[in-house]
Amino acid sequence: MSIGQKRSVKEHFGALDPAKTALVLIEYQNEFCTENGKLHEAVRENMEHTNMLANTKKVLEEVLRANSGVKIFFAPITFDESNVENPNKHIGILAGCDYDNLFKRGTWNADCCEALKPVLFEDDSGKDGPDQLKPKHPGITHVLKTKHAMSAFKGTDLQESLTAHGIETIAFGGFMANCCVESSMREAYDIGYNCISLIDCVSTVTMAGYEACTKITYPFFSSTMKSETFLRNLRDAIVTKSAVSEASASSSPPKRQTYAATRAQTCTYRYICVEPNHVNPSRPSRPNRPERKLHVSAKMPEQKFHDDLPEWDVRKIDEKGDVFQVGPWRVDVRQKVEGEVKRQTDGGKELERYINMAQSFGTEAKVAESVYMGKLKTILARDACSCTADVGEAFGWGCCMTVLRLPFETGCLLYSPVLDDSQQMDKIHRFLEREKLLPVEYIVCPTPQHHLCLREYREAFPSAFMLCGETRGGVMPPCHKRRRDLDFDCVLHPEEAGGELIDWKPSTVQCRFEYGASTNNGKKDWSIGQHKKHLQEFLDIFMVEDNRTTEIVLIHRPSGTLVLSDLL
Numbered sequence: 001m002s003i004g005q006k007r008s009v010k011e012h013f014g015a016l017d018p019a020k021t022a023l024v025l026i027e028y029q030n031e032f033c034t035e036n037g038k039l040h041e042a043v044r045e046n047m048e049h050t051n052m053l054a055n056t057k058k059v060l061e062e063v064l065r066a067n068s069g070v071k072i073f074f075a076p077i078t079f080d081e082s083n084v085e086n087p088n089k090h091i092g093i094l095a096g097c098d099y100d101n102l103f104k105r106g107t108w109n110a111d112c113c114e115a116l117k118p119v120l121f122e123d124d125s126g127k128d129g130p131d132q133l134k135p136k137h138p139g140i141t142h143v144l145k146t147k148h149a150m151s152a153f154k155g156t157d158l159q160e161s162l163t164a165h166g167i168e169t170i171a172f173g174g175f176m177a178n179c180c181v182e183s184s185m186r187e188a189y190d191i192g193y194n195c196i197s198l199i200d201c202v203s204t205v206t207m208a209g210y211e212a213c214t215k216i217t218y219p220f221f222s223s224t225m226k227s228e229t230f231l232r233n234l235r236d237a238i239v240t241k242s243a244v245s246e247a248s249a250s251s252s253p254p255k256r257q258t259y260a261a262t263r264a265q266t267c268t269y270r271y272i273c274v275e276p277n278h279v280n281p282s283r284p285s286r287p288n289r290p291e292r293k294l295h296v297s298a299k300m301p302e303q304k305f306h307d308d309l310p311e312w313d314v315r316k317i318d319e320k321g322d323v324f325q326v327g328p329w330r331v332d333v334r335q336k337v338e339g340e341v342k343r344q345t346d347g348g349k350e351l352e353r354y355i356n357m358a359q360s361f362g363t364e365a366k367v368a369e370s371v372y373m374g375k376l377k378t379i380l381a382r383d384a385c386s387c388t389a390d391v392g393e394a395f396g397w398g399c400c401m402t403v404l405r406l407p408f409e410t411g412c413l414l415y416s417p418v419l420d421d422s423q424q425m426d427k428i429h430r431f432l433e434r435e436k437l438l439p440v441e442y443i444v445c446p447t448p449q450h451h452l453c454l455r456e457y458r459e460a461f462p463s464a465f466m467l468c469g470e471t472r473g474g475v476m477p478p479c480h481k482r483r484r485d486l487d488f489d490c491v492l493h494p495e496e497a498g499g500e501l502i503d504w505k506p507s508t509v510q511c512r513f514e515y516g517a518s519t520n521n522g523k524k525d526w527s528i529g530q531h532k533k534h535l536q537e538f539l540d541i542f543m544v545e546d547n548r549t550t551e552i553v554l555i556h557r558p559s560g561t562l563v564l565s566d567l568l
Contacts, residue, residue, distance in 0.1 A: 026174030
């Protein structure tokens with residue numbers, strides 16, 4: 001599969017896929033890294049600030065020890081004595097390389113730096129040039145053809161090597177942060193790779209330059225993270241891959257896999273074990289939807305939440321049993337989805353935001369009186385307000401899902417999807433089956449904040465009609481722009497259009513992935529207007545704006561239930 005080609009979520013999703021991940025180490029050479037290197041003093045302050053050599057060494061040692069499929073590409077820059085290889089001797093940094101005779105091939109200055117060479121290469125190799133370096137782990141470490149320009153792709157065999165090894169994600173480190181590293185990252189991004197910038201494994205000649213690229217430019221074309229966060233995601237990916245392999249090899253498949261056989265005999269929807277009792281005669285029939293191969297989810301390592309929230313459960317809201325509340329799902333706010341990849345941060349920024357919010361209310365000492373009581377109580381009690389260390393404990397908020405039975409028992413609508421208390425969907429599937437709420441016909445994402453588990457729902461219910469709202473606050477991008485890995489069917493706009501309060505429009509953002517065996521599955525046979533008319537038969541739909549985001553609010557007329565999320 002070529003980079004940039006539309007992929008299935010299964011092929012793309014994950015904290016990382018070790019077998020499709022590469023580390024590209026740019027110019028870790030004595031000229032920069034080691035005392036007496038001609039450029040060492042220029043970058044020393046930034047190197048010491050980020051502790052980049054120690055961080056890089058730790059990443060390499062763990063990658064080599066794990067041997068999980070991650071590849072390492074060493075990308076040096078060198079020039080011959082005549083500098084004829086230099087493409088731009090008279091302008092900018094390459095002119096400096098010519099004038100100061102930097103990175104001369106066959107010299108100590110151009111060799112792999114002393115801090116990393118014992119980890120990667122044989123000590124007596126590379127003295128005559130980087131092409132003579134002998135990797136200690138030849139199946140993992142690869143030396144690229146030396147470059148003579150900014151980008152590690154220019155004039156090297158990097159592109160060919162990445163393609164040959166099936167690489168899709170690249171983590172970058174090296175020199176200089178705002179020059180060769182950034183040039184390489186930009187080119188990788190344009191090709192279609194998922195780029196990760198290891199911000200504590202890069203350095204440059206000024207702290208101002210470092211801050212500018214890592215905080216301003218890098219986020220435009222990469223996921224920025226510290227090396228420890230990268231390693232944590234890599235460890236989680238290795239655990240997940242191992243668990244999936246064990247589950248696939250097991251002679252006793254998960255219980256839900258047996259539903260596929262039942263499904264073919266009873267109905268056309270995934271996870272349905274009984275036929276609906278009633279059919280809406282006014283509703284057009286839909287063609288059979290294509291079967292999708294079951295995805296076996298591995299259980300990720302869990303960290304206990306310390307809060308006062310009730311236990312996860314299903315609660316019936318009305319007497320008839322048409323409205324249910326499911327949750328609370330404890331949302332770990334350290335999780336992020338950037339560039340269609342879910343990863344876990346160290347939590348420092350989120351923790352700082354919560355504390356600043358509490359301080360703005362003047363309630364640091366009286367957390368129980370603030371809107372953040374469950375989130376900050378434990379944090380404040382433990383004097384963890386400095387936000388200077390890794391936040392190892394899971395923290396966040398509780399989120400509940402509302403489930404509405406559709407008229408004539410023809411399925412259900414899910415509002416603000418959640419996972420169960422094991423961070424899976426098993427209990428949710430059993431609940432939907434037990435209450436005869438399947439198929440899931442509609443999934444409503446009420447705000448841009450409620451998106452972390454949408455991929456799981458889109459995979460489980462590919463034929464459901466998924467709605468989100470456009471935002472007007474300017475603080476958060478709407479879901480359909482934030483999550484390009486999801487194919488939203490409709491975006492609700494809070495504006496006057498044809499005399500209506502809400503304008504229903506198709507998403508203008510193309511989804512990068514395919515769900516189901518075909519893009520032309522059953523959910524596409526109704527127009528947005530038909531879905532709108534059907535929903536308005538039993539729902540009043542509103543959009544409430546504030547200065548941060550916009551929320552979809554429902555009133556379920558048969559039961560008189562007001563359905564909210566963050567407005568509570």
